Amino acid sequence: MAFLLTGCELALFDPAGPIGEQAKDLIIISVALLLIVIIPVLFMSIYFPYKYRTSNKNAEYKPSWEHSTKIELVVWIVPCLIIAALAYFTYVTSHDLDPRKPLGKxxxxxxxxxxxxxxxxxxxxxxxxxxxxxxxxxxxxxxxxxxxxxxxxxxxxxxxxxxxxxxxxxxxxxxxxxxxxxxxxxxxxxxxxxxxxxxxxxxxxxxxxxxxxxxxxxxxxxxxxxxxxxxxxxxxxxxxxxxxxxxxxxxxxxxxxxxxxxxxxxxxx
Incomplete structure (x- = not known):
């Protein structure tokens, strides 16, 4: 995929002005925040099937399990923190990157x-x-x-x-x-x-x-x-x-x- 993209002009990641520079930073920050969710999900999508495969007789088996406070905290607090961070950057950049905002006298x-x-x-x-x-x-x-x-x-x-x-x-x-x-x-x-x-x-x-x-x-x-x-x-x-x-x-x-x-x-x- 990297080889196929070598012919592309990644203009948004090669800014030539202050507005373009701030837009690039916003894209990078947004992607980084989303990766906090995406990377663990990709890891678990491989790890869980491997760990709990039929041939693994040593895998933990809890047929009566139905609740975990630790899991509940993770699946609620982490997304809330990400949304709060995105909301902050959205608010700040919405004002800083207002297209009508003059850049000089x-x-x-x-x-x-x-x-x-x-x-x-x-x-x-x-x-x-x-x-x-x-x-x-x-x-x-x-x-x-x-x-x-x-x-x-x-x-x-x-x-x-x-x-x-x-x-x-x-x-x-x-x-x-x-x-x-x-x-x-x-x-x-x-x-x-x-x-x-x-x-x-x-x-x-x-x-x-x-x-x-x-x-x-x-x-x-x-x-x-x-x-x-x-x-x-x-x-x-x-x-x-x-x-x-x-x-x-x-x-x-x-x-x-x-x-x-x-x-x-x-x-x-």
Missing amino acids: DEDTLTIQVVAMDWKWLFIYPEQQIATVNEISIPVNTPVEFLITSDTVMNSFFIPRLGSQIYAMAGMENRLNLMASEEGTFRGMSANYSGFGFSGMKFKTHSVDQAGFDAWVNKVKASEHVLDEPTYKALSEKSKDNPVVYYSDVDPLHFKKTIEKYTGVQNGK
Whole structure:
């Protein structure tokens, strides 16, 4: 089994950010607590049949046995302790890993607006006035706030090495705060099946230094494409394995309008 898994990308156990690191620790702690039950059970499932096999004439035989205080204490106290420990870690991490919890000051945080589409991801940088499809770049060691919505069915935004996944839903805005603590290119994906082109709904996250990020922004600004209404209408058409596209200009209210399209605000309702 270990050999078969050598080709797998165990992204959750190779985090590249503080949120991913805490998520990995939580998984390890949860598994360790559960092993307290699983290991003894696996041991007893082998030991008991062997000890009480028919050929073992020396095995203890108590046909009238019906109660053991020691066993009762073990089978009740141990699970209660495990549940209490899991409850504690769940409570603490639920607050520490709150996706809306900022990772830094507002002035130091990069904002990226995310729109899930069929079957591609649109990323808008409101401060830089640019947009991209299926590619983002972030400065290393810089807090990033993702504002996430959908212009189609419900989806799920996930960068495994950076941390938490969160749902993208039409007419709603979800927030996710992440940060990369090392440079590299990280795989991003949809974690919720959304139709025929779901398998190609992937993107790359480039974590670079500030100079590299500025160079990337300038590269996007040099694009001849502009995300206006006709362009967005064409982009909204269903497509599979959509290539990376850069847009040098975008309506600063595009993300807001996408949400309002499903809430009836634009129609005065």
